[in-house]
Amino acid sequence: MRGGSVAVVGGSIAGSAFAGAAARLGAERVVVLERSPGHLEDRGVGLCTHNDRFDELVRAGHLDADTRRHRLAVRRWVTRGAAGEGDGPDGCGRLLWAQPFPFHSHHWGVLWQALRERMPERVEFRLGATVTAVGNTRGNDDGPAGGDAPARAWVEAGSGREEYDLVIGSDGYRSVVRAAVCPQAEPAYAGYVCWRGSYDAALLAELPGGAAAWPEEHCITACYPGGQVVIYRIPGVEPGRTQVNWVFYAPTPAWLRLDGPTSIPAGSLSDARLDELRQLAERHLPPYWAGLVTLTPRERTFLQPIYDLAAPRRTAGRLLIGGDAATVVRPHNTSGAVKAMQDAHAFELAGREARSWPELLAAYDRERTAAGRELVELGRTLGRAQVTGAPDWSGMDEPAMTAWWRQQLAGSGGFGGHALDRTG
Ligand SMILES: Cc1cc2nc3c(=O)[nH]c(=O)nc-3n(C[C@H](O)[C@H](O)[C@H](O)COP(=O)(O)OP(=O)(O)OC[C@H]3O[C@@H](n4cnc5c(N)ncnc54)[C@H](O)[C@@H]3O)c2cc1C
Structure with missing residues (x-):
């Protein structure tokens, strides 16, 4: 043709x-x-591509092999430690599973x-x-x-x-x-939203433990009852820079209207809405990841319903x-x-x-x-x-996580x- x-x-x-x-x-x-x-x-938001899918698209002529991207290798599923157990010396939470993660992350732009x-x-x-x-x-x-x-x-x-x-x-x-x-x-609305944010990774220096508490190739999934937050680094728009990118799945906020254009663009969330996000993070996430989310500037925070x-x-x-x-x-x-x-x-x-x-x-x-x-x-x-329908994370360990994951993919x-x- x-x-x-x-x-x-x-x-x-x-x-x-x-x-x-x-x-x-x-x-x-x-x-x-x-x-x-x-x-x-x-x-400026992040997304990931599986290494094999990316390579196929390069071979098929759609992408260049040297497209600037950030290598990920492990997805660490974590949750808050139980009372008395703590969240570890770095505040990163209890490890549920270190899953091999052969993906690269990208800056959309x-x-x-x-x-x-x-x-x-x-x-x-x-x-x-x-x-x-x-x-x-x-x-x-x-x-x-x-x-x-x-x-x-x-x-x-x-x-x-x-x-x-x-x-x-x-x-x-x-x-x-x-x-x-x-x-x-x-x-069709899926019944939950994601709050999203990104910012220059240099800001991580403000967290106790700094950037060093979070190795570059780790994608983090911090789980809590009713949701999870997925966190990974992405390339900055300027070569040589890196950004933090996170996606926080959460129940529908009471104030969200779903009868019009429903994303709340970056910079438009009021102090009260941002405070709701901060409380969500502090209540549910291990302290390091809660701190990472609350560091996000207003102009880099937004909300998207899931469809x-x-x-x-x-x-x-x-x-x-x-x-x-x-x-x-x-x-x-x-x-x-x-x-x-x-x-x-x-x-x-x-x-x-x-x-x-x-x-x-x-x-x-x-x-x-x-x-x-x-x-x-x-x-x-x-x-x-x-x-x-997430499981009770307090009862999960590596064998339970791998069985749970296999069941989701079911071939x-x-x-x-x-x-x-x-x-x-
Ligand atoms: C929270 C979240 C996380 C995601 N994470 C990942 C991930 O990790 N990996 C991944 O691969 N994907 C991810 N995605 C999905 C991914 O971003 C999209 O599926 C992908 O970018 C394809 O988008 P698209 O080009 O089809 O549509 P869009 O990006 O929506 O683009 C549509 C374009 O059309 C334009 N447009 C709309 N209406 C009109 C009109 N009437 N006239 C002219 N122009 C118009 C818009 O301005 C826009 O530029 C994620 C999505 C979300 C919401």
Whole structure:
């Protein structure tokens, strides 16, 4: 499948990967329409990729091997020591399990920048372009030979309606394109939230024990009744710097309204809300990790509700969805960015084989709808086991933790994302 014009709605991880794939497939015109007015590289949160999944994406041409990232090796599951037992001399808590963790962590902005740098220059990237509606034009997918004009799709983005041979929706969990592809598919609230934060690791010097109490390659999961906080370092935006990144799963705050855009952006949490977070941390976490969370500046603290979504279809006419627009997987899977890039890879592979747009769209839909469903299901299982139905941590030790973990995965093989060879 070569030639044609492609619009990509949303220019984040999925959008950048899809635009690169469309250009490599030989589309004559590729336009990315991104709502944000600029400085996407400053979106400063962390995410992780499994080493094997990252290497596969490098071999498949989506990422550079030298993309700046931070190596993790061990995930230490800890909890508060029982009364009389204490939290250890460093205040890091009682160790439940040191799990091998073959992952790297990334700064979202650094990963995004790496994807953008790989994008061919001829891709037109329009910032500040909010798409308000998309749809299919009437037409005949056999092309002019069938008598009608060929089928196309349109987007509206401020400056009127534009037509393309294909419109790809990579516009995240509240996708405008998904609303046209499968209007009945809506994200479902999982019943808990995550507070999130990040800051320059130099601030750790303010903690008793300083940065030395926390080895660089350790990912920490501090468990408490009703939730957990996952903590790891990520690269800073500037080379040579490191940041602390944490994700604190917790019950729904009484004040949170879930009937509109529901993330509370960095800098917008009031003193009372930040105090609620501080109390949560101090009540439940071993002191070192509570101190690490409460060090976070207001302008680097925010809150996100957790959602599930598996779109029952990914294509309709000349519209296609990928990334979080198609599936929102709970972060416990550590697979969201990999899933987005694998969607783009499946699109590219389907495009190499297909002789027409309808053939490409059908192959992509077959391949990725089922894969997305499996990941969402695994995310639900992990969320139930680790947050809403978590065990009594005081009774857990290494053998109990490994048995509990095996039960959650139950042969799914999808922690960190499925292997790429499943996608073709
Ligand atoms: C707490 C948390 C932790 C996570 N941890 C991990 C992890 O460890 N590992 C991992 O791999 N993944 C993780 N993820 C998931 C990961 O961040 C996403 O799954 C991944 O980045 C794919 O995002 P995307 O590009 O599909 O969508 P998004 O990043 O949501 O991007 C959508 C883009 O579309 C733009 N947009 C939206 N609407 C419009 C419109 N109408 N017009 C134009 N543009 C529009 C937005 O501005 C945005 O740039 C985590 C997610 C959360 C919430």
